[in-house]
Amino acid sequence: MALNKQELKALLFEQECSLLHDEFSDEVEKLLGPELWEIAADGVIRSRQELCMWLVRKSPHARWDIRDFKVMCLSEHLALSTYWAKMLAPRTSASLGAMHSSLWKQNPEGLWQMVFHQSTKVESVGDA
Numbered sequence: 615m616a617l618n619k620q621e622l623k624a625l626l627f628e629q630e631c632s633l634l635h636d637e638f639s640d641e642v643e644k645l646l647g648p649e650l651w652e653i654a655a656d657g658v659i660r661s662r663q664e665l666c667m668w669l670v671r672k673s674p675h676a677r678w679d680i681r682d683f684k685v686m687c688l689s690e691h692l693a694l695s696t697y698w699a700k701m702l703a704p705r706t707s708a709s710l711g712a713m714h715s716s717l718w719k720q721n722p723e724g725l726w727q728m729v730f731h732q733s734t735k736v737e738s739v740g741d742a
Contacts, residue, residue: 616690623685625726626695626718633728634678634699638669647719647727655712655733665731677703679711691720698736710736 617625629645636642643666650662660668683697695718700711717730 619685619687622687622693623683626685626693627683629726629728630683630695630697630716631680633669634680635676637674638666642669644725645727647721647729650729650731652731655735673704675704676701693718693726712736
């Protein structure tokens with residue numbers, strides 16, 4: 615069953631939050647496509663394996679403030695999500711946060727998986 619745009623937005627928001635807030639598990643790993651890669655806020659390109667290791671090592675108490683979440687459908691099985699995020703716990707980040715973008719692709723089984731992610735540090739209030 616195809617999701618309408620609001621349903622897809624709600625699903626992808628839930629999945630982005632799961633990646634950031636939940637402890638790493640088989641269920642969380644299923645959200646990551648096999649071809650996933652990232653351009654991190656520091657400009658470094660990271661592989662799926664490196665992202666999985668970051669998810670394993672991050673604090674189980676980590677929490678982010680996520681705002682301005684948007685989804686653009688690029689095709690029937692491909693969507694772009696964008697949002698601003700800033701770490702709140704276990705300690706509040708001194709940064710102004712980062713803009714994030716993720717490409718989500720629906721696999722043949724119907725699961726939406728992240729295939730690309732980029733975060734860009736916000737340098738000034740007008741950047742967000």
